[in-house]
């Protein structure tokens with residue numbers, strides 16, 4: 001069999017997950033029966049099925065029983081957001097596994113292949129390995145990160161404004177795009193906002209226009225300015241709401257009042273170091289994928305600190321105007337163009353008269 005050609009086909013499938021699965025690897029798979037491709041699959045979104053079960057399911061729908069699976073990355077052998085793929089391959093009676101890259105994660109490297117070999121599955125590994133690792137996307141960088149993956153999302157007008165000069169921002173984008181934003185909320189561990197946004201908009205940050213679970217909420221609120229009548233505080237009994245505060249900058253009584261209502265307060269030495277705070281959040285909560293929905297000051301800080309791993313820009317067909325009206329990224333920003341970050345745009349799609357763009361800021365090699 002020409003495994004290289006089949007791996008190239010699986011690589012094309014892997015790329016379909018770009019913009020939806022990160023920081024998970026982009027992975028593609030084919031299911032074969034007697035040398036014929038009878039199923040295709042890819043890891044389509046964060047938390048969704050991996051490529052191998054997707055390809056096997058595709059084959060099953062066609063009434064076929066695959067004997068071989070070709071996959072761009074070593075099958076997982078541990079249960080995470082989804083069950084272990086090695087178990088599934090063995091249970092489904094797959095006789096041969098052809099794999100592109102061995103899992104680069106030192107905790108798993110080669111383990112999945114070993115489990116399959118011991119179960120009597122023929123394993124052919126490291127075919128088009130370099131290309132398969134490349135196609136996996138920012139996954140390699142993710143393996144070295146101690147903090148959660150941060151997606152910065154904003155809705156802006158065609159002239160690049162996220163609110164009017166008085167701070168009004170409902171609504172800049174059409175309903176179809178807002179529904180897409182809600183779906184994104186369902187596919188992250190937590191939504192992060194600044195205290196300015198909570199004060200201005202009193203947001204719910206729930207999944208109302210799409211299917212899926214409500215994410216936990218994280219608020220950057222160094223001085224614990226959040227008012228007790230905010231929807232996020234009232235809803236704290238039913239979902240996890242965590243505030244990032246700065247020691248010495250808030251009234252202890254306010255902390256007690258918030259904790260009484262079920263809000264968790266994590267306080268950090270002054271001045272609040274966002275990168276260190278996010279690391280602590282991952283250690284304590286296990287959150288891996290966080291969506292920052294604004295506002296401009298917080299997104300600007302994340303940008304200045306190099307903490308925006310991915311951007312999701314929703315462009316509404318509307319003009320706002322006004323030099324006082326804010327743009328999506330406040331903060332200081334760079335002075336020279338050579339310091340600005342290029343963005344590897346992997347998705348650009350129309351919805352409801354607006355656009356959705358997904359990309360990865362960074363110098364080549366870090367994306």
Ligand SMILES: NC(=O)c1ccc[n+]([C@@H]2O[C@H](COP(=O)([O-])OP(=O)(O)OC[C@H]3O[C@@H](n4cnc5c(N)ncnc54)[C@H](OP(=O)(O)O)[C@@H]3O)[C@@H](O)[C@H]2O)c1
Pocket residue numbers: 153154155156161162163166167168169172193194195196197198200201220221222223272273274293294295296297298299301302330
């Ligand atoms: N169109 C959209 O997508 C969208 C989305 C959200 C919000 N908005 C609009 O944006 C406006 C609100 O945004 P905003 O810029 O005023 O406020 P914001 O960014 O929501 O909140 C600012 C808060 O974040 C904290 N913060 C920012 N960087 C920090 C850092 N490096 N370390 C510690 N804390 C940090 C600030 O603390 P300090 O006070 O200590 O500096 C402040 O409490 C509203 O008009 C809202 O409607 C638009």
